Amino acid sequence: MHTDYYRFEKDPEAPWRYATQGDVRFLASLGATVIRLGLHWRYFETSMGFDLIDTYLSWAEEAGLYVILDMHVVPPEDDILEGKIWQDPAAQARFIEIWTALASRYANREVVAGYDLFNEPNPPDPEMWWELAEKTRRAIRQVDPYHIIFVQGPLGARPDVYRLLPDNNLVYSYHDYTPFVVTHAGADWINDTPVPTDYVYPGRVLVDVVPVEPSPESPLLTSPIASWQFWRSEVFRVPEDDISWASPRLFGRGNTGRVWFDDIQWFHNGVPVPVLNGHLNKPSRVRPGQPANWFFEGHKAEGAWSRKVKRSGKGSAYLASHHDDGYGAWAQAQGIWTEPLLQVTPGDTLQVQGWIYAPENRGEVGLGVVYLRGIFKEYAREQLWEKMRPYVEWAQTHGVPLFVGEFGSISSAPQGSRARLIADKIQLMNAAGVHWALWAYRDGSPPSFGLTWDGEFDMALIRILEEGFRARP
Numbered sequence: 001m002h003t004d005y006y007r008f009e010k011d012p013e014a015p016w017r018y019a020t021q022g023d024v025r026f027l028a029s030l031g032a033t034v035i036r037l038g039l040h041w042r043y044f045e046t047s048m049g050f051d052l053i054d055t056y057l058s059w060a061e062e063a064g065l066y067v068i069l070d071m072h073v074v075p076p077e078d079d080i081l082e083g084k085i086w087q088d089p090a091a092q093a094r095f096i097e098i099w100t101a102l103a104s105r106y107a108n109r110e111v112v113a114g115y116d117l118f119n120e121p122n123p124p125d126p127e128m129w130w131e132l133a134e135k136t137r138r139a140i141r142q143v144d145p146y147h148i149i150f151v152q153g154p155l156g157a158r159p160d161v162y163r164l165l166p167d168n169n170l171v172y173s174y175h176d177y178t179p180f181v182v183t184h185a186g187a188d189w190i191n192d193t194p195v196p197t198d199y200v201y202p203g204r205v206l207v208d209v210v211p212v213e214p215s216p217e218s219p220l221l222t223s224p225i226a227s228w229q230f231w232r233s234e235v236f237r238v239p240e241d242d243i244s245w246a247s248p249r250l251f252g253r254g255n256t257g258r259v260w261f262d263d264i265q266w267f268h269n270g271v272p273v274p275v276l277n278g279h280l281n282k283p284s285r286v287r288p289g290q291p292a293n294w295f296f297e298g299h300k301a302e303g304a305w306s307r308k309v310k311r312s313g314k315g316s317a318y319l320a321s322h323h324d325d326g327y328g329a330w331a332q333a334q335g336i337w338t339e340p341l342l343q344v345t346p347g348d349t350l351q352v353q354g355w356i357y358a359p360e361n362r363g364e365v366g367l368g369v370v371y372l373r374g375i376f377k378e379y380a381r382e383q384l385w386e387k388m389r390p391y392v393e394w395a396q397t398h399g400v401p402l403f404v405g406e407f408g409s410i411s412s413a414p415q416g417s418r419a420r421l422i423a424d425k426i427q428l429m430n431a432a433g434v435h436w437a438l439w440a441y442r443d444g445s446p447p448s449f450g451l452t453w454d455g456e457f458d459m460a461l462i463r464i465l466e467e468g469f470r471a472r473p
Contacts, residue, residue, distance in 0.1 A: 164398060213239075225358050244344070251327075430468065
C-alpha cells in the first residue's frame with residue numbers, strides 16, 4: 001500500500017495526521033507486506049523528516065510490514081512534476097545529500113525494504129535522469145551496501161529507454177494509470193478542466209483528441225488597426241467527416257507584428273454558446289503566464305497571456321510574428337480534456353466573433369474554427385496486458401525484479417469501473433510475478449484514489465485487495 005506526502009507545502013503538520021498505528025495494523029491485517037512512504041524533501045529541513053520515518057518504522061515493525069522510503073517531491077520543488085531540478089545543480093546536490101543521510105541512518109534497519117529514489121522523474125532528456133540516478137546510487141552505496149534501490153524509468157517511457165545501472169540489488173519500477181480517462185475520471189487538479197467522466201472500464205475509451213482540419217480563413221484582417229475592432233468570421237459548416245468537437249481559433253499569419261484577441265464568443269447553429277474562458281480573464285493553474293483553456297502553437301511566432309493590453313477584464317491572448325513565413329494560433333484543444341470544446345455533428349453551423357487589436361499588422365489575422373476527432377481504444381484485460389507486457393519482458397530478459405510502484409483509480413470512475421480495473425490489474429501483475437503498490441491509502445474527501453476518506457472505506461476495494469494479497473506468488 002502507499003502513503004501520500006499529503007501536501008506538506010500547504011500544511012507542515014499534515015504528514016502527522018495522515019495515518020496512525022492503527023492504520024498500519026489494518027493494512028497488515030488485509031495481507032499487505034510493504035508500505036511506500038511518500039516523503040517531501042522539505043521534511044528534512046528540520047529533524048521532522050527523520051522523526052516521521054522513525055515513527056512509521058516502529059509501527060511497521062510492530063505490524064510485521066516493510067517500508068519503502070519514496071522521495072516523492074524532490075528539491076527545489078513544491079509538488080511533483082515541476083521539473084525545476086533538471087537545470088539546478090545545487091538542487092541535485094541537495095537531492096543526493098538527503099539520500100546519503102537517509103541511507104546512512106537506516107543502513108542497518110531491516111524493516112526498511114529500500115529506497116525509491118525519485119517519484120516520476122520527467123526530465124527533458126532521459127539521459128539527465130539516468131545520470132542523476134547513477135550518481136545517487138553511488139552515494140548511497142558508499143554508506144549502505146545492503147538495501148534495495150528502486151529506480152523508476154522516466155515518466156511514461158517505454159522500457160527500451162531504461163538503463164541497467166551497475167548494481168545487483170536494484171528493482172526497476174514504472175507507474176500504471178491506464179486508461180487515463182478512467183483512472184482519473186473527473187480529476188480537476190491535473191489541468192484547467194476536469195478529466196471527462198464519460199468512459200467506463202471495460203469499454204471504449206478516449207485516449208486522445210487530434211485536429212482534423214481548420215476551417216477556411218475568411219474574412220482576413222490585412223492592415224493595421226489602431227484600436228480594438230470587432231471581428232466576425234464567416235459562417236462555417238461542419239464538414240461530412242469523422243468530427244466530434246470544434247474549438248475557436250485565433251490566428252495570425254505572416255508579418256503580423258503584435259496582435260491581441262479578447263472577448264471571444266461563438267454561435268452554434270445560430271444560437272450563442274459560451275466559450276470557456278472566452279474573455280481571457282482566467283489564468284491557467286498549471287501553466288504559469290498562460291490563459292486557462294487556451295493553447296498556442298506557432299512557427300516563428302510567440303504567444304502569451306497579456307494582462308497589460310486587454311479590451312476588458314483581466315487579460316487577452318497575445319500573438320506576435322515578425323516574419324513573412326511566421327504563423328501562430330490559439331485554440332482550446334489539449335489531449336483528452338474536452339470540456340472547453342464544443343460537441344458538433346456534420347452539417348452544424350459555427351461562427352466565431354470577438355475583438356482584435358493589431359496595430360502593426362502587415363500579414364493576415366482572423367478568427368476561425370479547428371475541427372477535432374477523438375482517438376478511441378477498447379480497454380479490457382487484454383489491453384491492460386499490452387501495456388504491462390513490454391516491462392515484464394524487459395525485466396525477464398535482463399533478470400531484474402519489476403515493481404509497479406503506483407497504480408489505482410479514482411473513486412469517481414463511473415459505473416464500478418474503479419473496482420473492475422484494479423482487480424484486473426492485480427490479477428495480471430500477480431500472474432506475471434510483478435510486485436505492486438496501490439495509490440493511495442487515505443485522501444481527504446472523494447473523489448479520491450484513497451482506500452479511505454473522511455472515515456469511510458471502499459469496502460469493494462478492500463475485498464479486492466485481500467484477494468489480491470492472498471493470490472500473489
